[in-house]
Every structure is written in structure tokens, then in C-alpha cells.
Amino acid sequence: MRTLVLFDFDGTITDKDSFIALLKFHVGTFQVLLGFVLFGPWVVGYYLRLYPNHKLKSRIIRYFFGGMTIADFEALGVDFCRDKVPFLIRRKALKEIEKWKSRGAEIYIVSVSIEEWIKPWPFQHGCKVIGTRLEYQSGYLTG
Numbered sequence: 001m002r003t004l005v006l007f008d009f010d011g012t013i014t015d016k017d018s019f020i021a022l023l024k025f026h027v028g029t030f031q032v033l034l035g036f037v038l039f040g041p042w043v044v045g046y047y048l049r050l051y052p053n054h055k056l057k058s059r060i061i062r063y064f065f066g067g068m069t070i071a072d073f074e075a076l077g078v079d080f081c082r083d084k085v086p087f088l089i090r091r092k093a094l095k096e097i098e099k100w101k102s103r104g105a106e107i108y109i110v111s112v113s114i115e116e117w118i119k120p121w122p123f124q125h126g127c128k129v130i131g132t133r134l135e136y137q138s139g140y141l142t143g
Contacts, residue, residue, distance in 0.1 A: 004105065004106050005105045009111035014089060019113065021088060023064055025076075038063070039060060069140055070139055070141065073117075073134075074116050077119065081121040097127065101126055108129070109128070115131035119131065
């Protein structure tokens with residue numbers, strides 16, 4: 001009999017959402033703030049529950065990453081998981097993952113986060129990933 005264990009990434013394994021952390025890692029805090037000023041109406045709409053989260057994230061992803069090659073985006077994910085993600089991880093969550101691994105469980109990290117920016121961390125810890133996949137055209141990210 002196999003045991004399957006599922007963990008959410010953002011806010012469960014990590015102590016906060018990785019999306020903003022990735023943006024800051026990629027372009028710096030100032031550029032993130034500038035981008036959010038440009039997206040002000042949509043951000044306000046989101047907080048007023050008038051504009052859906054997935055559409056806002058799609059706009060932001062397109063703005064910050066649109067036109068990036070698949071290879072460059074994957075490399076950004078590797079760098080982010082190496083340099084930033086370890087500081088976001090809850091110790092208790094990592095202990096829980098290790099406990100289930102020692103029992104032989106098959107562990108999946110399930111997330112609405114984009115696979116490329118989180119998958120290096122779960123793979124490093126012997127887990128598989130089910131996440132959101134972005135659209136690419138001719139090898140470039142469209143958002």
C-alpha cells in the first residue's frame with residue numbers, strides 16, 4: 001500500500017507567498033513597487049474583490065517576465081530556490097516532509113505558484129510538484 005502526502009507551498013511550507021519574494025529577487029523592491037503603482041487600479045479592484053486574483057497575477061507576470069526565454073525563467077527559479085526560498089521555509093513543515101519521507105510516502109507539493117519558480121526546492125527534497133504552468137510561444141514566456 002502506497003502513501004500519498006500533499007502539501008501546499010505558499011503559506012504552508014513557506015511562511016509567506018513566494019510570488020512577491022520572487023519579484024523582489026528578480027527586479028528589486030523599487031521596481032516591484034513601481035510595477036504595483038502601474039497596476040494600482042487592478043490591485044485596488046482585487047482588494048475590493050472586484051478583480052480576480054488570477055487575472056491580476058497574469059498581468060503582473062506578463063509585465064515582469066513577458067518575453068523571457070524558458071531557459072532564463074527556469075534559471076531564475078533555480079537561483080531563487082537556492083538563494084531565497086530556504087529563508088521562507090517553515091522548520092515545522094520541513095520536519096513534517098522529512099517525517100513522511102522516512103515512512104516511504106510519495107510527497108507532492110501542490111501549488112498555484114508557477115512550477116518553474118518553486119520546483120527546484122521540492123526536487124531537492126525528494127518531492128514532486130504540481131503547479132501552475134505558464135504559456136510559452138516560440139520558446140518565450142507570454143504570461
